Amino acid sequence: MKTSLALVAVLAFTACKKESAGTAANAGDCAAVIGNAIDEAARTGVASGAGSAAPKAEVDKMVNDMIVSLAPVKAATVKACVDDKWSADALTCLKQKGSITDCDDKLTDAQRTHRDELANEASKKATAGAPAACEKYANYEIKCAGADEGARPTILDFCTRARAGNPDPTYQLIKLESGCAETATDCDSYKSCIEDKKKTTAPQ
Numbered sequence: 001m002k003t004s005l006a007l008v009a010v011l012a013f014t015a016c017k018k019e020s021a022g023t024a025a026n027a028g029d030c031a032a033v034i035g036n037a038i039d040e041a042a043r044t045g046v047a048s049g050a051g052s053a054a055p056k057a058e059v060d061k062m063v064n065d066m067i068v069s070l071a072p073v074k075a076a077t078v079k080a081c082v083d084d085k086w087s088a089d090a091l092t093c094l095k096q097k098g099s100i101t102d103c104d105d106k107l108t109d110a111q112r113t114h115r116d117e118l119a120n121e122a123s124k125k126a127t128a129g130a131p132a133a134c135e136k137y138a139n140y141e142i143k144c145a146g147a148d149e150g151a152r153p154t155i156l157d158f159c160t161r162a163r164a165g166n167p168d169p170t171y172q173l174i175k176l177e178s179g180c181a182e183t184a185t186d187c188d189s190y191k192s193c194i195e196d197k198k199k200t201t202a203p204q
Contacts, residue, residue: 134159
C-alpha cells in the first residue's frame, strides 16, 4: 500500500459559518447520517491510498481499523448534532454529498465550536497513552506529509498497532515511518529517511 496516512485527511472536521435552517434532526437521524458519512469517508480514503494493487483483505482490515479508531470522534460528533439540534438541511446535505466538510455552511458558528470541542476532547482521550514515537510520527505526518489535524487519532491508533507488532505490510511500513520520525530533525530528514529505508526494507 502507498504511504502515507495523509489519506485520512478526508475525515477532518472543519469550520462551519452560516446559520442553519429547517426542522431539527432527531437523534436517530444524527447517528445514522453522521455514522454513514464518516464510515464512507474511511472506505474511500483507504481505497484511494491503497491503490488497485493492494490485497482486498488488507484493505478491508485497514478500513475496519480506521472505523474503530474514529468511533470516539464519531460519537462526539453525533452528540453535538443531537445536543445542538442540527438542522434537517444539514443532514440532508450529508446524505447527498457524503462528506462532513462539504456541508460546513449548514451549521452555525456555535454549533461548529461545540462540535470541535467535543471531538477534540474525545480524540485526546482516545489517544492518551500512545507511544512517544507515535506522537512524533503524527506530528511529522501532519506537518510534512499533508495529513489533516483531524486525522491525528487514526494516525496514532495505526502507529500504536504497528509498533505492537501488527504483521500486515501497511503496518510494517507505518512502523518504519515512525522509526524515521524518532530520529528526524525536520521534514526533509523525515522524508529522506523514509525513502532510504524503503529501498532496503521490504515488508515480510
